[in-house]
Amino acid sequence: MSTTIVPGRQAAAPAPSIAGNFRSYIARVRGGDMGALPAILGLIVLCTAFAVLRPVFLSATNFANLFTQGAAITMIAMGLVFVLLLGEIDLSAGYTSGVCAAVLAVVMSQQGLPWYVGVGAAVLTGVVIGLVLGALVAKLGIPSFVVTLAAFLAFQGLLLVLVQEGTNIAIRDPVIIAIENRYLPPWLGWALYAVCVLAYAAVQLVRARRRAGRGLAADPVGLIALRVGSLAVLGGLAVYALNLERSRNVLLVSLKGVPVVVPIVLALLIFWTFVLRRTAFGRHIYAVGGNAEAARRAGINVDLIRVSAFVICSGLASVGGIILASQASSVDPSTGGSDVLLFAVGAAVIGGTSLFGGKGRVLDAILGGAVVAVINNGMGLMGYSASVKYIVTGAVLLLAAGVDALSRKRAAASGLR
Template sequence: MVKIMQAVAGGARSAVAAVRRRLRAGELGSLPVVLVLAVVWITFQCLNQNFLSPRNLSNLSVDIVGTGLIAVGIVFVLLLGQLDLSVGSISGLAAAVFAVLNVNNGVPEWLALVVAVLVGTGAGTVQGYSVARTRVPAFVVTLAGLLTWNGLMLAVLGDSGTVSLDENGLVARLTSYYFTHDAVAYGLAAVAAGAVFLVSDRDRRRRRALGMPHRTLRGILMRTAGVAVLAFAVAFLLNRFQGLPLALLIFLLLVAVLDVVLRRTHYGRQVYAVGGSLEASRRASIDVTWVQTAVLAASGTMAAVGGLFLASRITSVSQTSGSGVLLVNAIAAAVIGGTSLFGGRGTTWSAVLGMLVIQSIASGMAITDTPPAVQFVITGGVLFAAVVIDSLARRPQETRGRT
């Protein structure tokens, strides 16, 4: 028992030391957004005791999915130091294509779903190739795309303007289906903790064999324990209402897979390299055209998937799909979550954290009957603070010759 306590204490000390080193280097990671999220939750819980109720948290976990998926695509683009303004229109176009094919023309749901996603991929690919070949900033090309894809969405919907989805269909059930058995949520929580340990330990062994700096086993165990506590706490809360939402499970799986793609594949390393220095990447013989095209294609694909989840949430598609504050919220979620506007820094999990902050503010405003104008002011203030923190965090790195 004494040895176990000593191991835990040693792991805690090493973790604290690692955090201090990162803070001194300007690598704040997700710490600022976690603190903001904690403040938001504590504040609204004090204002209304129902904010942290299982029902509200369950609804919150589903509400973040549609826009959160779009924000994940935005993360890819921001890593290049670019901006995609067309994701809202692409999400609306993909949802419209699916609805018209499936509901109005009787195309099988699975086929309509594939076509809708491919529409988003195709739109992103066209934009990415245009950016890479013309070297026009992505925000200009995608601004044109915003208008183009929105016009196509209106044309696809036609005179009716609104298409209602089949409530018993696959897409409609994406956001309404729950795994009601408690064992599902707890089992997946255990799988998540185990996966974190296995991946981290594998990385530790590989780096140690190459003589590279690596985490200690105690540090990995502490990290795994933290993930386990969080995962089981989430599972417990969700099981107290309706169970684990299918939408949340799909969202987290996609985020985890894309995180592996970005951080542990050759393609992902190229994305970070191009975002860190475009000219240096060209001199290193990286195919910048392919990377930029692939990134915008990924953004378009995630926008299409997110659009389908948004349509599922309201079981309809209309001429206003993809409009409003959707684009702003998707970009804000990525930035608030810790993805740098200057490129080269961020992860897909940034979108999850940022979306949690934005949707928590919206949910808190709703249950406290606060005017929507206040929500915009608060979200704008959080976004501004995130940009300032990002800019300040870069200064210690620049003094060390990093970008």
């Protein structure tokens, strides 16, 4: 590549353009910073394969199922992103969600208190669990692997205590049930969609204008249009598909609309993305994950950041537990157990969050959660047993961790992270 230096113009800062952005993205990917690329490619491949093998995969009913089946794992994965960003792990997140779901069930079904008290108690339980785990890791210095492995066992027992050694507590509250089993009216789905797309466009445009106004490099309008356009198209397709009639017998019951859980997940995604990308607290989480010693010297309270990451993780796990309770309409000793945790860790890692800390986004949990949900759902449609599902999901998790480790190696070699 030859460059001619134009007199009077700084050659050091290339004017931002779509082509330039695209080139730097390619360079990043080649340098080992794959980001969400494996998840997106995996999603395309998996969806195509399942759609060809089992056409029912593409049906409106199944599409809606993907969202309700993946929601709880996605929620837990969102929390795990925070812990993984610090290079820590929370193996107890699955059973934390189970314990919180049991607290919800006990408060509501056995004490007869209203749903908001139950939700408050469940989230509070999650926060307290996070505080304890975080304090043990940050203050005592026990490796998070050991702390949360111990908690994994202990919470299993706690869950049994809460559900009285194996009874099944039913949940009948219409509000909690609605999360996974009710749908927004189609007009509300479209209204939410419009608000989201317009707000996204506005945020992007305002930021670019402000930066350009101060003479700083800003994203070109074309790139913003491309981003907003893709969001509009993908979101529009999703809302359209979810608004199709899914009921076998329309006269009996009409079944259409965006599942109630979707806006809940989206709201938390936007909130935590904001916290992570736009606040000093989020910046400090990345800093502690990248170089804890540097963060300490910069005056960041590293212990506080550690503890709060565990609190956020367990807090979001409690929301995941509420979703699980809604999905099953009950809580039993296996709620949040077996594969939930590994699916959640898998979701975060498949989405592109590094197990080595310092790299990851909340959005990764959504993308990875989608992959896990598609595998789970598609394999179910193919008629494979749970055994095969476990093996395949385990293999996918290992593959994602392998991609993570390899890209890290490659990045170290090419000098990009």
